[in-house]
Amino acid sequence: MTDEQAIRVLIAKPGLDGHDRGAKVVARALRDAGMEVIYTGIRQTPEMIAEAALQEDVQVVGLSILSGAHLELFPRVVSALDERGVDDVLLFCGGIIPEADIATVQEMGFTGVFGPGTNTEAIIEFVRDHAASPAA
């Protein structure tokens, strides 16, 4: 009654690494900030991530990656989203992204890049500031 529609966020782990502690910490922080977080688990292909983003009609997609395969996987996520016409989501990423790759990743469309030890407050603020409003 009082609440407006919550921001919907997909948190996904592309690639083969099996640790999702970081992703879960972020998911919980966003939930505690009042958002609806769709968590899909580990080992997602770019197609699975894009399809989940489409079906769930999220405003935000956050990828967590530790394997070092970001330069290979992130562009594939972006093009899988494009193929489906999902062109209005806010993208961010976290995990291990070397300093030297940050600019490249940002150019791909990942506006927010959050390294290890990022305060979850910073992620919440980023999502709140940049996400489109649902059902717009």
Next chain:
Amino acid sequence: MDAAELIAGVGNGDRRALARAITHVEADTETGRAVLAGLYPRTGQARTVGVTGSAGVGKSTLVGGLARAQRERGRSVGIVAVDPSSPFSHGAILGDRIRMQDLTSDSGVFMRSMASRGNLGGLAETASGVVDVMDAAGYDVVIVETVGAGQDEVEVATATQTTVLVTMPAGGDEVQSLKAGLMEVAQVMVVNKADLAGADTAATQLRALLAIAGERPWKPPILKAVARAGEGVEELVEAIDDHQAHLRGSEHAEEARRDLARAQVISLARAALHREALDAARRAGLLEELVEEVAARRRDPRSAAAALLRGVKDGWARERD
């Protein structure tokens, strides 16, 4: 996309339009209501199935298995999975996709996660709206997973034709703690995690509870399953099909359709009345006034509720004139 575009898109198999239409229904927007009104004549084709039970009994795992078995039969599947919202932040972590990962790459499946409080129109109303959208989109089977915890969740059963109640053996406590209302709305009972000790006891307890409920035209079967290993899923599909055949074929078909329509209209009307009456009382300041009087013990809550209703009705009468 406006309502007309969404309606056309849902009819053409445009998955993005379907996703957006669901968002509007969930948010109970003007567009969402127009979409539902436009799509409703196309509904009524899908077999709709509710899967409910306590958290952790294996509903999502079972729904995944159920969807795969339906796909093997050549039926397309829409899934709505509802998880509880946090009572503190109203946010939610919706993790049901984890158990259905493989279904994401199947174009004959569409799965949507929903938070129990994310919808502004009430859970049961929203769920039945989303079911209608998926039905109109042409999915042969639409499955709704909910945590059968409160009255809201029990009412979700009115959104589907066949309700499956899932339990698990847990030293007998699980069955004892089932919400009474849930037993009444279930047409199929599943004791999942039958690989754990106590499954037979749980099934026996369910049978006893059903016996107390008395004779009904449809006798709910009690099945055992090991969802994680895919065991018992075929039997579940058959039991659901049997119930659907019972609904469609028997002399009760017409009656059951009417019962479902009645339950839906009543539940929607109740929610709308509730919302509008309280909104009106709030706007007029009447609610707070009465609350003050009750808190100060100048008036009892029952007569305050009656006064509130009178005030709202008077307000509506004045609006009409």
